[in-house]
Amino acid sequence: MTSIEQRTQMWLSSDNRRYWTLQIAGWLALTMLSYLSLTLWYNPGQWDYALHTLVQSVLGLIVSHPLRYVSRWAWNAPIFVRIAIVTAAVIAASVIWTALRLLTFGWLTGEWVSPVDYGGWLFASVIVFGSWVFCYHAAKYYRQSLEQKDRIAAVERAALQATARAHEESVKRLTAESLYQEARLRMLKYQLNPHFLFNALNSVSGLVRKGEAEGATSMLARIAEFLRATLEHDDELEHTLDQEIDLLGLYLSIEKIRFRDRLQTEFDVQPEAIKATVPSFLLQPLFENAMKYAVGRSLSPSTLTLAAWLDEGRLEIRVRDSGSDEERRQERNAPSSTGIGLRNVEQRLRSAFQDDFRLELVPLEPRGLEVQISVPAIGIDGRPLSPVAGTKRREPAPTA
Structure with missing residues (x-):
């Protein structure tokens, strides 16, 4: 395992830490992207529009959080069922976030969006939450691949250890058999x-x-x-x-x-x-x-x-x-x-x-x-032996 993979594994050791790190980083990145590509371009120097950009990201972070539990709940479902559940959750979150964005936009800037433009705002919300779900599933699949790799590595290590032990026992057995055959040859020599x-x-x-x-x-x-x-x-x-x-x-x-x-x-x-x-x-x-x-x-x-x-x-x-x-x-x-x-x-x-x-x-x-x-003191069955209570041994007397 490389040093990068080891550091990644340590970083992924806590589910909550991993989740909130990605969650906050993602919404901060979206805030900066919205500000640089829209707010700063169309409303430069107007802090009410900049504030709305920040508020909508905070609202998006809150609205997206339930998607974690929906995705986790649907994770083990059949693939088509999971897609249907997650799609419905994305649409619901997009509708809610769009409504909150429109309300806060009018409240902070005093400029109310025409209903003709609601579709564009909703479409952008669907893109954002669709990307959120995609990133969530990608991160989860990546973590599972690391865990599977670790399990395979653990199995391989265990197999190597078992093979080494078996080899050691085999060597001991062969050594014992070799010594036994040598002893038998020596005994035949002794008999002759x-x-x-x-x-x-x-x-x-x-x-x-x-x-x-x-x-x-x-x-x-x-x-x-x-x-x-x-x-x-x-x-x-x-x-x-x-x-x-x-x-x-x-x-x-x-x-x-x-x-x-x-x-x-x-x-x-x-x-x-x-x-x-x-x-x-x-x-x-x-x-x-x-x-x-x-x-x-x-x-x-x-x-x-x-x-x-x-x-x-x-x-x-x-x-x-x-x-x-x-x-x-x-x-x-x-x-x-x-x-x-x-x-x-x-x-x-x-x-x-x-x-x-x-x-x-x-x-x-x-x-x-x-x-x-x-x-x-080991019996023929491999179990330790112990003397029977009350059994005494007579020591042989020294021979003069």
Whole structure:
């Protein structure tokens, strides 16, 4: 919108101000025109004729004012009905104004107009009030065109904003899907790396050499079941914590066959917390990290603990391990040691919750590590969750 159009729009912001500005300006212009073209030409220096010129304009302003209400009342009528109503109003106003002009002319100048000239005076009145109605309708149409232009501009702005929001959501969705596919590829890589599949197959081979065919068969079956579950959840970006724990159970069942009594697990999950939505395959990298640095490096039993609860509209998750026989804190806390696991978890949390999440690694005393996650507690239907009154959470005891 140009600066001229902006100033015009500001000027047109008040109906009454616009109307009286045009009304007074129009009749002043007619006064000057009448004086310069008639009074000054035919009666120079005669102030009674000049006064009549001014008085007739004031009377015209008064008589023309009702035309505003007539035009406004007839505005929404069909075009031919509106023309008829406005024409009748113009004729009536012209007759009234002509009569007033003739009376004041005779009264102020002492010169009475011959009835033969009444027609000329009436014709001039019709021209004046016809022009008045034309200008009124032109101004009203112009204002409506500006308002329509503003409405179209507002709709266009809203459409652009909606398009921008839709584009932003689309970008977020594509980013989430991209991160998800990346996580799935990393998980497949994780399943094929020595920390899981190779070690699991070696464990199967060891069971076979020991003659424990039943154990080897059970482990192979669980590996197949876990791989099948990962493929079944291939298209999921998020699901409930309950479903995530089910998938985690499949993974741990394989690792328990591999590590036997060296792997102990504890689950302390609040009943309402299992309904919260989390990114799919969120917990496996955390347990894999604990498996690598705690269970895999210790000959004595190691305990992995999962705790989850709702707290003031947030889902709190804790994954804790009891550490290894020879804890190396510096290695566990080094960024390069997290591999794909914790980086993958952070990327998926950021994709799902933007910056509204917390992921921290907290060393435990005398050994062990706890991964702390805090995200909004949202159900699968998108509604916030809250704990049931009276439901209490049992905090996992520190592992010595």
